[in-house]
Amino acid sequence: MAGIEVTTLHKRYPDGTVAVEHVDLSIGDGELFVMLGPSGCGKTTTLRAIAGLERQTSGDIHIGDTLVNDLPPAERDIAMVFQFYALYPHLRTRDNLAFPLRAEGLPKAEVQERVDEAARLMRLGPLLDRRPHRLSGGEQQRVALARALVRRPRAFLMDEPLTNLDAELRADMRTEIKHLQGELGTTMVYVTHDQVEAMSLGHRIAILNKGRVEQIGTPLEVYDRPASLFCAAFIGSPPMNLIEVEVADGKLRSQGGLVLTPPPGLPRDRRLVAGVRPEALEVTEPGAEGSVPARVVSAEWLGDEIIYVVDHGGQREVRVRMAPTVRFAADAPVGLRHTGGPPPVYDVDTEELVA
Amino acid sequence: MAVSVDEAVSAGPGRDHTPSRRRRGGRGRSVLEVALLTVLAVVMLFPVLWMIETSIKENRDVYAIPAKFFDFKVTLDHFKDVFAGSGGGRSALSVSFLNSVVVAGVSTALATVLGVPAAWAYSRFSVKAKKDQLFFILSTRFMPPVVVVIPIFLMYRQLGLIDNKLGLILIYTAFNVPFTIWMMKGFVDEVPAEYEDAAMLDGYTRLQAFWKFTLPLLLPGIAATAVFALIFSWNEFVFAIFLTSSDSVRTAPPAIAGLIGGTTIDWGLVAAASVVFALPVLVFAYLVRKHLVAGVTLGAVRR
Ligand SMILES: Nc1ncnc2c1ncn2[C@@H]1O[C@H](COP(=O)(O)OP(=O)(O)OP(=O)(O)O)[C@@H](O)[C@H]1O
Ligand SMILES: [Mg+2]
Numbered sequence: 001m002a003g004i005e006v007t008t009l010h011k012r013y014p015d016g017t018v019a020v021e022h023v024d025l026s027i028g029d030g031e032l033f034v035m036l037g038p039s040g041c042g043k044t045t046t047l048r049a050i051a052g053l054e055r056q057t058s059g060d061i062h063i064g065d066t067l068v069n070d071l072p073p074a075e076r077d078i079a080m081v082f083q084f085y086a087l088y089p090h091l092r093t094r095d096n097l098a099f100p101l102r103a104e105g106l107p108k109a110e111v112q113e114r115v116d117e118a119a120r121l122m123r124l125g126p127l128l129d130r131r132p133h134r135l136s137g138g139e140q141q142r143v144a145l146a147r148a149l150v151r152r153p154r155a156f157l158m159d160e161p162l163t164n165l166d167a168e169l170r171a172d173m174r175t176e177i178k179h180l181q182g183e184l185g186t187t188m189v190y191v192t193h194d195q196v197e198a199m200s201l202g203h204r205i206a207i208l209n210k211g212r213v214e215q216i217g218t219p220l221e222v223y224d225r226p227a228s229l230f231c232a233a234f235i236g237s238p239p240m241n242l243i244e245v246e247v248a249d250g251k252l253r254s255q256g257g258l259v260l261t262p263p264p265g266l267p268r269d270r271r272l273v274a275g276v277r278p279e280a281l282e283v284t285e286p287g288a289e290g291s292v293p294a295r296v297v298s299a300e301w302l303g304d305e306i307i308y309v310v311d312h313g314g315q316r317e318v319r320v321r322m323a324p325t326v327r328f329a330a331d332a333p334v335g336l337r338h339t340g341g342p343p344p345v346y347d348v349d350t351e352e353l354v355a
Numbered sequence: 356m357a358v359s360v361d362e363a364v365s366a367g368p369g370r371d372h373t374p375s376r377r378r379r380g381g382r383g384r385s386v387l388e389v390a391l392l393t394v395l396a397v398v399m400l401f402p403v404l405w406m407i408e409t410s411i412k413e414n415r416d417v418y419a420i421p422a423k424f425f426d427f428k429v430t431l432d433h434f435k436d437v438f439a440g441s442g443g444g445r446s447a448l449s450v451s452f453l454n455s456v457v458v459a460g461v462s463t464a465l466a467t468v469l470g471v472p473a474a475w476a477y478s479r480f481s482v483k484a485k486k487d488q489l490f491f492i493l494s495t496r497f498m499p500p501v502v503v504v505i506p507i508f509l510m511y512r513q514l515g516l517i518d519n520k521l522g523l524i525l526i527y528t529a530f531n532v533p534f535t536i537w538m539m540k541g542f543v544d545e546v547p548a549e550y551e552d553a554a555m556l557d558g559y560t561r562l563q564a565f566w567k568f569t570l571p572l573l574l575p576g577i578a579a580t581a582v583f584a585l586i587f588s589w590n591e592f593v594f595a596i597f598l599t600s601s602d603s604v605r606t607a608p609p610a611i612a613g614l615i616g617g618t619t620i621d622w623g624l625v626a627a628a629s630v631v632f633a634l635p636v637l638v639f640a641y642l643v644r645k646h647l648v649a650g651v652t653l654g655a656v657r658r
Contacts, residue, residue: 015481051556053552053556072555073555073556074557074558076556078556086549086550086552088550088568089550089572100556100557103559
């Protein structure tokens with residue numbers, strides 16, 4: 001087991017595409033580290049560089065204490081699970097699992113033992129004698145995970161391993177992966193574009209955008225204080241309301257008159273945007289204390305909660321998360337007020353967190 | 356190239372007809388189709404049938420007027436003449452058949468051995484000016500052999516490769532390698548690179564990964580490609596007739612052509628030799644027909 005250190009990683013493909021720009025990551029030993037970002041932001045490229053399948057243009061990669069820049073993938077002692085599982089199609093499950101071990105030249109008995117153990121961990125017993133084309137997507141996924149496990153590598157790299165599964169199975173596998181990682185204590189770098197997956201899995205999350213790291217932090221930090229407007233719009237479902245505000249009499253005031261508690265250290269003379277989580281707002285009866293007049297535009301009943309889309313005269317409609325017991329009809333006149341603490345505030349021009 | 360005919364035929368029915376009209380239109384078309392296909396089949400197959408008939412007719416019947424279609428005496432003498440020489444021993448024709456087997460077989464094997472790894476490399480690696488290189492490789496096939504046969508003849512004379520089986524093998528290989536690269540690149544593109552990535556992470560080198568995982572998946576494609584290359588080498592005539600002269604080196608096509616000419620032509624022998632010449636290709640294509648279809652439809656494989 002080992003940590004992974006990525007320093008000023010830069011990758012430019014021969015056709016000129018810059019996929020990764022000066023990325024720094026410091027992944028601790030035994031950590032479950034998630035890389036999150038939209039399609040094309042360079043997640044796979046970073047992962048493949050760590051695996052040694054892609055040579056970076058510049059920058060260093062350490063696995064443990066070893067500088068691995070010039071090591072071929074085989075000598076980096078890591079296992080990777082691909083989005084397209086890449087099980088060898090002509091081999092039975094059993095042999096798919098045994099293959100990496102045979103490549104290492106382990107004695108037969110030990111190969112057998114490790115395959116059995118991995119099969120037990122991933123509950124593959126009845127599937128051992130089937131070929132990949134006779135396995136369902138979820139089963140193939142489990143085999144792919146087991147194949148990564150048998151090696152007992154220093155680190156796991158996972159490239160969107162659950163994307164091809166249906167929602168229910170995905171949730172199950174998520175739990176399973178998290179549990180397994182905790183159990184084994186092996187460093188894992190997990191790539192996904194699904195923020196729910198990232199939040200529920202990661203010890204820490206790195207948010208990537210256009211080849212750059214926008215923020216690294218625990219799920220809570222990332223949720224509470226997104227480091228940029230991009231992160232603010234990316235994390236959460238529905239995401240933060242980005243409300244243009246002005247500083248007046250020691251308060252933050254939106255165009256519609258909504259009043260927010262200001263965080264300390266606000267800069268002057270800049271156009272500012274406050275990031276307000278839907279659960280930090282409240283829809284009230286019209287005229288309730290501290291509320292501004294507003295109107296319900298639409299409501300989404302999600303069973304355990306209701307998302308109200310509310311117009312309070314600002315530039316944009318805001319989304320409010322409410323308990324399902326509080327009901328307002330569409331188009332009804334209501335009040336809107338802020339209930340949370342000071343929201344993070346961003347500079348409109350630099351798109352960065354300022355307070 | 357039977358493939359393109361199949362596709363052209365099956366691509367027939369339009370999609371934008373109502374069901375009833377389509378059925379009626381379909382029947383009308385199918386009558387027309389059957390008629391056309393019958394005509395086509397007769398036109399295409401008649402020479403073949405005639406060749407086979409001639410090869411088993413006695414010489415008397417070969418020249419009979421009106422031509423005898425059915426009521427002739429069957430004889431295998433012509434086939435005996437193809438293989439056995441007049442003074443006992445092997446005939447010149449049988450030697451040329453053996454030469455054809457050697458030349459076509461070796462050149463196909465060489466083209467496959469050289470072309471498949473090249474195709475893999477072109478598919479997997481980023482190569483400078485890849486498109487230009489591939490176009491250049493293909494462009495060597497644009498020229499008809501007659502255009503280059505004179506310069507090649509001169510070069511070969513310098514190198515002592517005239518009237519030499521090695522010379523033919525080299526030129527056929529040179530013609531088949533580009534073809535193999537182009538065909539195989541398509542097949543390699545279809546095999547996900549992740550197999551090799553996974554194998555490399557599992558401790559194999561890139562070459563081992565190719566050999567152990569990609570190559571087995573390419574076998575149908577290789578079979579299809581090799582059959583086409585084999586047929587090209589087997590049938591090739593222009594280079595063979597210019598670059599060889601002695602009976603001991605000649606391949607079958609010029610040898611059979613050599614039977615025609617002179618004062619009398621033994622049409623029975625010509626026909627029998629042609630049948631023998633056509634047979635291996637047919638048999639081979641038949642044996643690998645599954646692979647040919649698999650090769651042609653590999654793109655439809657589920658990923
Ligand atoms: N082999 C390549 N040659 C040229 N450009 C490439 C290559 N591979 C990826 N890219 C480009 O690099 C950028 C990052 O690609 P990458 O595959 O790392 O994205 P990703 O974050 O994994 O996206 P996704 O979520 O869609 O998998 C993209 O703009 C992509 O088009
Ligand atoms: Mg990707």
